[in-house]
Amino acid sequence: MAEPIAAGDTPLDELQRWMLRVVTHPDGLTTGLAAARDEGLWPAGADTLADIVPGNERLSPEDQLQIYAYAYQERLREVLASENPTVEHLLGADRFADLARAFLGAHPPHSFTLDHLGHHLAPWLDAHDDPVLQAAADMVRVEQAMDKAFDASPQPPADPGALAALPMEAWATARLSFREGLVLLALQHDVMGAMTAAKRELPAEVPPRRPAWVAAYARDFRRFRMALEEHEHRLLARLVAGDTLGDGLQRVALQPTVDVQAMMGSVSGWFRRWMDAGWIVDLTIEETG
Amino acid sequence: MANRFGLPDLGVGVGLRVPHFGHVTSGAELGVDWFEIVSENFLTTEGRPMVVLEQVRQDRPVVMHGVSMNLGSTDPLNREHLALLKRLADRIDVAWMGDHVCWTGVARRNGHDLYPVPYTEASLQHMVQRIRQAQDLLGRVLVLENPSTYLTFATDQIPEIAWIGRMAEQADCALLLDVNNVYVTCRNHGLDPAAYLAQVPWDRVVQIHLAGHTDHGTHCIDTHDGPVCDAVWALYAEVMAAHGPISTLIEWDGDIPAFSVLEDEVARARALRG
Numbered sequence: 001m002a003e004p005i006a007a008g009d010t011p012l013d014e015l016q017r018w019m020l021r022v023v024t025h026p027d028g029l030t031t032g033l034a035a036a037r038d039e040g041l042w043p044a045g046a047d048t049l050a051d052i053v054p055g056n057e058r059l060s061p062e063d064q065l066q067i068y069a070y071a072y073q074e075r076l077r078e079v080l081a082s083e084n085p086t087v088e089h090l091l092g093a094d095r096f097a098d099l100a101r102a103f104l105g106a107h108p109p110h111s112f113t114l115d116h117l118g119h120h121l122a123p124w125l126d127a128h129d130d131p132v133l134q135a136a137a138d139m140v141r142v143e144q145a146m147d148k149a150f151d152a153s154p155q156p157p158a159d160p161g162a163l164a165a166l167p168m169e170a171w172a173t174a175r176l177s178f179r180e181g182l183v184l185l186a187l188q189h190d191v192m193g194a195m196t197a198a199k200r201e202l203p204a205e206v207p208p209r210r211p212a213w214v215a216a217y218a219r220d221f222r223r224f225r226m227a228l229e230e231h232e233h234r235l236l237a238r239l240v241a242g243d244t245l246g247d248g249l250q251r252v253a254l255q256p257t258v259d260v261q262a263m264m265g266s267v268s269g270w271f272r273r274w275m276d277a278g279w280i281v282d283l284t285i286e287e288t289g
Numbered sequence: 290m291a292n293r294f295g296l297p298d299l300g301v302g303v304g305l306r307v308p309h310f311g312h313v314t315s316g317a318e319l320g321v322d323w324f325e326i327v328s329e330n331f332l333t334t335e336g337r338p339m340v341v342l343e344q345v346r347q348d349r350p351v352v353m354h355g356v357s358m359n360l361g362s363t364d365p366l367n368r369e370h371l372a373l374l375k376r377l378a379d380r381i382d383v384a385w386m387g388d389h390v391c392w393t394g395v396a397r398r399n400g401h402d403l404y405p406v407p408y409t410e411a412s413l414q415h416m417v418q419r420i421r422q423a424q425d426l427l428g429r430v431l432v433l434e435n436p437s438t439y440l441t442f443a444t445d446q447i448p449e450i451a452w453i454g455r456m457a458e459q460a461d462c463a464l465l466l467d468v469n470n471v472y473v474t475c476r477n478h479g480l481d482p483a484a485y486l487a488q489v490p491w492d493r494v495v496q497i498h499l500a501g502h503t504d505h506g507t508h509c510i511d512t513h514d515g516p517v518c519d520a521v522w523a524l525y526a527e528v529m530a531a532h533g534p535i536s537t538l539i540e541w542d543g544d545i546p547a548f549s550v551l552e553d554e555v556a557r558a559r560a561l562r563g
Contacts, residue, residue: 011411012363012409016362016404020398020400024400046443050443051443053443054441054443055440056441058507058508059508067439067440067510068439068440071402072400072401075401076401108398109398109399109400109401111399113357114329115333150337151337152335152337153340220311221311221337
């Protein structure tokens, strides 16, 4: 098997490093051309741009390179926007495009797949001293969770009849299995209203800063998000981690803020919601003794 | 005309795209013969995209068409990427797999675009060596597509299609002839599409691409966001009359319409295949 060809300092390598720098500069082609000179990336032997890219009678060298420069920013902005439509709605198309350009400057793509393009977007937005962008970071988290849910392996939900037939005394040792794509989020902003407004193309609203809990999932080739109550989220997280229902309830009940009686009154309603959403895919009974 | 690789004529297919996942798995009758996937969209998922792919594969051939093999780059080949491609190809039992005559990144940065290779003797030898290396790693012949280009380099020494022909012969790879790309590139560089097509080594062409583009007057961009234009259909008809039938794919990646619109384009291509 042949060894990989080393990059080396061939003219082809010079040309490619120059072109990539020029057409992907976050501040545009003109700045990219200047940066390539300043950074010593200009191909040896080329005095002017026309010595590298001659252009033609209809398009100058700058015009031709601009096609690639525009395509880079536009393609990647489109990917970020398509993955985060509610964030684009919140910020507006122009501000979103500016932020996408700045984000790509800070986190240029390295992977062969665009799936990872927005991987650092939420923490990058969080780092801004801007409450709107920090709220947007939580919206990104929900969007990415829904994408993750969509990419997870689909599983048929458990038979509701089998769950209903389970004797009451068996529930404490019941261990539930949840669908792979169920993603639970604990957020600093209550994003649900803003995301629904975006979905319905209503005027944008900034998510209020208050704790919120969300589940992301997919069903029938559609992505969903659902607001959870705080203790519902805690219990779900325990059950997803593998606790039996009895152990999970006990652990959540130990939380100082829990009104145990109220929580127990809510559990059956939570179960109905989880069943209706198709999150529970299996149930086993832990052997005791 | 049979290709020298013995790869079959699959008829006319379309790209498998997310907006059509529900329809193509609904059990509805589909007026297409085969599907092409963008390889990279299926490399990092075990979820719904893979389930859909495996389901459509039960009924129709699938071809893998990649965008990130980066064959023209001076970076080392990405062996992780190639290993994932090989695993997917084996899993789906694809009819064939390929990528583009281009580079997509360098210095471990990816521009996610199909950047033009300078058509020089040196870059030709570089590309040939890379294709051979990739084919060895994948254990398959690669089917490589002529690009749409928007610039030329001052160092270019060889006309594009002559360069590609020599590349294919020396690397012993197959070709995907994108007729829309021929039209776009020829418009952008003042070339004659008929002369371009006359130099194609047709015994190496196993697949045709047809797609829409955007005409800006001074130049064309390969946008894949609309129907195939009449001029490209005319070129396709000439190709089919002289060299057909050849497996043909309708590409539509932006403003993706209802599946029935693609089926109409497929029907038009079928009629021209004779």
